[in-house]
Amino acid sequence: MIEKDTVVVFTARSPGRVIEEGGSQAWVLNPARAKLCKWLVCTQNRHNPDHDFSDATEPHSAAFLVGKISAITRSEEEGSGDRWLIEMSEFARVEKPDVWKRWRNPVRYVSLADIGIKVADLKFKPMPNAKQPPAPHEAKATWPPATLTIAEAKKALAATFGVKPEAVEISIRG
Numbered sequence: 001m002i003e004k005d006t007v008v009v010f011t012a013r014s015p016g017r018v019i020e021e022g023g024s025q026a027w028v029l030n031p032a033r034a035k036l037c038k039w040l041v042c043t044q045n046r047h048n049p050d051h052d053f054s055d056a057t058e059p060h061s062a063a064f065l066v067g068k069i070s071a072i073t074r075s076e077e078e079g080s081g082d083r084w085l086i087e088m089s090e091f092a093r094v095e096k097p098d099v100w101k102r103w104r105n106p107v108r109y110v111s112l113a114d115i116g117i118k119v120a121d122l123k124f125k126p127m128p129n130a131k132q133p134p135a136p137h138e139a140k141a142t143w144p145p146a147t148l149t150i151a152e153a154k155k156a157l158a159a160t161f162g163v164k165p166e167a168v169e170i171s172i173r174g
Contacts, residue, residue: 003111006039007069007086008099010106012054015065018042019091022127023067026075026083029107032148032156039112039119040067040086043100063099063115066122067091092122 009024018024024042046060058064067088075083099115112119150170158165 004109005037006041006110006112007034007037008041008043008108008110010043010045010100012045012048012056014055014057015093017055018065022129023085023087025085026077026080027086027107029084030155031072031084032152034072034086037069040069040088041115059097061098061100063094063096065091066094066117088127090124090126092124
């Protein structure tokens, strides 16, 4: 089984706007599952006339940007509610037609190889204003790294192993 290391999104935002905002937002997604991915691939949605935020510039359904995921954080966009920002530390522009296959949900988990993109062929640039990780001497080890409910852990493990959450059993020993 090929690892699903990539989040593909179907966005009505332009490449410039995604870069300016530090990543792609405001997505309804499972943050625990998305944090397991290394890559973000943005595909263009040109058929989104109902949204005022659309500034799409690329061909419909084409991949236009690949980013290295640095964080999954709550979107601070007004009215985004329980939506998430997929932040990037670096990006590469691509022109790959027909990547988006009219999937039902605008967020999809795949392997980069499944969509025919090779990292070795990409020329990455650092994100302007990207949050830099703390220097090793400044980093503090904390446990747990984030709060996580049993239900969230079951969902994330189920997504990782391709099973239903009710098939996951978690035991905690103290």
